[in-house]
Amino acid sequence: MQSPSRLHTSLAKTIASGDSVSPRPSGPPPRFIFKPTMDAPLIVDIRHPIGAGGLSVVYPARVLCSNRKLAVKHLKPELRGNQFAVQGFVREAKILDHLNRELARLYPGTDSNPRPIPQSYGLIELNGHLFSVLELLDGSDLTYHLPHLSTRETVALGIETLDALELIHALGVLHHDLKPSNVFLHGPGGHPKILDFGVSRFAQDREVPATIEGTPAYLAPERANCEPGSRLSDLYSFGVMLYEQITGRLPFIPTASEENAANLQLVSMHLHEPPAFASVYNPLLPDALVKLVSGLLAKNPNDRPATAAAVKRELEGILPEISQPD
Ligand SMILES: Nc1ncnc2c1ncn2[C@@H]1O[C@H](COP(=O)(O)OP(=O)(O)O)[C@@H](O)[C@H]1O
Ligand SMILES: [Mg+2]
Numbered sequence: 001m002q003s004p005s006r007l008h009t010s011l012a013k014t015i016a017s018g019d020s021v022s023p024r025p026s027g028p029p030p031r032f033i034f035k036p037t038m039d040a041p042l043i044v045d046i047r048h049p050i051g052a053g054g055l056s057v058v059y060p061a062r063v064l065c066s067n068r069k070l071a072v073k074h075l076k077p078e079l080r081g082n083q084f085a086v087q088g089f090v091r092e093a094k095i096l097d098h099l100n101r102e103l104a105r106l107y108p109g110t111d112s113n114p115r116p117i118p119q120s121y122g123l124i125e126l127n128g129h130l131f132s133v134l135e136l137l138d139g140s141d142l143t144y145h146l147p148h149l150s151t152r153e154t155v156a157l158g159i160e161t162l163d164a165l166e167l168i169h170a171l172g173v174l175h176h177d178l179k180p181s182n183v184f185l186h187g188p189g190g191h192p193k194i195l196d197f198g199v200s201r202f203a204q205d206r207e208v209p210a211t212i213e214g215t216p217a218y219l220a221p222e223r224a225n226c227e228p229g230s231r232l233s234d235l236y237s238f239g240v241m242l243y244e245q246i247t248g249r250l251p252f253i254p255t256a257s258e259e260n261a262a263n264l265q266l267v268s269m270h271l272h273e274p275p276a277f278a279s280v281y282n283p284l285l286p287d288a289l290v291k292l293v294s295g296l297l298a299k300n301p302n303d304r305p306a307t308a309a310a311v312k313r314e315l316e317g318i319l320p321e322i323s324q325p326d
Pocket of ligand 1: 055057
C-alpha cells in the first residue's frame with residue numbers, strides 16, 4: 001500500500017502536470033479519472049456522493065491498483081467564481097496540511113486513527129475545478145446521530161470532541177464552524193473527528209473578516225459582530241451544539257421563514273438575546289450541565305470557560321451524575 005507521503009507527491013505531480021479530468025469513454029454512469037502521467041491515478045465515484053455542505057460535495061474515491069480509499073471534496077462548480085469560497089477552500093487545504101504535519105511530528109509512527117481530523121493529501125485544480133483529497137472516514141456525521149443520543153452519550157461524546165478541539169487550538173488553529181455536520185463519528189468506536197476548515201483561521205492571523213463567516217445558528221456573538229474571533233468563539237459554538245443535543249432544539253430559532261431574514265434574526269439573537277436555560281426544555285438535566293451550557297453561551301467571551309480542556313474537565317465531573325440513559 002502506498003504511504004501517505006508518496007500519494008501526496010503523486011497528487012502534487014498531477015497539479016503540476018495540468019492533467020485533465022476526463023469522463024469515462026464508455027457510457028453512463030460516468031466517473032472521473034485523473035490521468036495519465038501520475039503513478040497513482042485516482043478514481044472518483046461521482047455517482048454516490050457521501051456528503052455535501054454549503055461549499056462542496058464529497059465523493060468516495062480510490063487509488064487505482066491499490067486498496068487505499070479516499071474522499072474527494074469538490075468545490076461546488078457554481079462557487080468557482082466566488083472569491084470567498086475559493087479562498088476558503090484553498091485555506092482549508094493549507095490548514096489541514098499544517099495540522100497533519102504537526103500531528104505527524106507529535107505522534108510519529110501512528111496511523112490516522114488517533115488524529116482529531118482526517119488525513120489530507122492536498123488540493124488538485126483541474127479545468128478550473130478544485131478538489132481536496134482526504135482520508136475517507138468510516139461512519140457518519142453527527143447530524144445523523146443527533147436524534148438518537150442520550151444525555152450521557154452526548155456528554156461522553158462532548159468530552160472526546162473537546163479533546164479534538166483542544167488539540168486543534170494547541171496547534172494554532174481556530175475552527176470557527178463547529179456544528180453537527182462538521183463532527184464526524186469515525187470507526188467502530190464512533191470517535192469524533194472535526195471536519196470542514198473552510199472558514200477556519202490560523203490563530204496568529206487576527207484577520208478581520210470582510211463578511212460574517214460560519215453558520216448563523218452556531219455563530220458566536222463576537223463573530224456575528226465581524227470580529228476576528230478566538231478559541232472562545234469555538235467554545236460558544238460547542239455550547240450551541242451541546243444545548244441542541246441535550247434539549248432537542250437550538251437555543252435560538254428565528255421566526256422569519258425567508259433565509260436572509262432568518263439569518264439576520266439569528267445574528268441579532270446571538271448578539272442580544274439571552275438563551276432560555278436548557279432545563280426549560282429538559283427538566284431532567286443535572287444543574288451543573290445546565291450551568292455549564294449557559295456559561296458557554298455567554299455573550300461576553302471572557303465570561304465563558306477559558307479553554308476546551310477546562311470544559312472537558314467539567315463534563316468529566318458531570319458524567320457520573322448522569323447514570324441512566326434517557
Ligand atoms: N473525509 C471524509 N470522509 C467521509 N465523509 C466526509 C469526509 N469529509 C466530509 N464528509 C461528509 O461530507 C459532508 C460535507 O463535508 P464538509 O467538509 O463539511 O463540506 P462543506 O465545507 O461543504 O460543509 C460532511 O458533513 C460529512 O458528512
Ligand atoms: Mg461542513
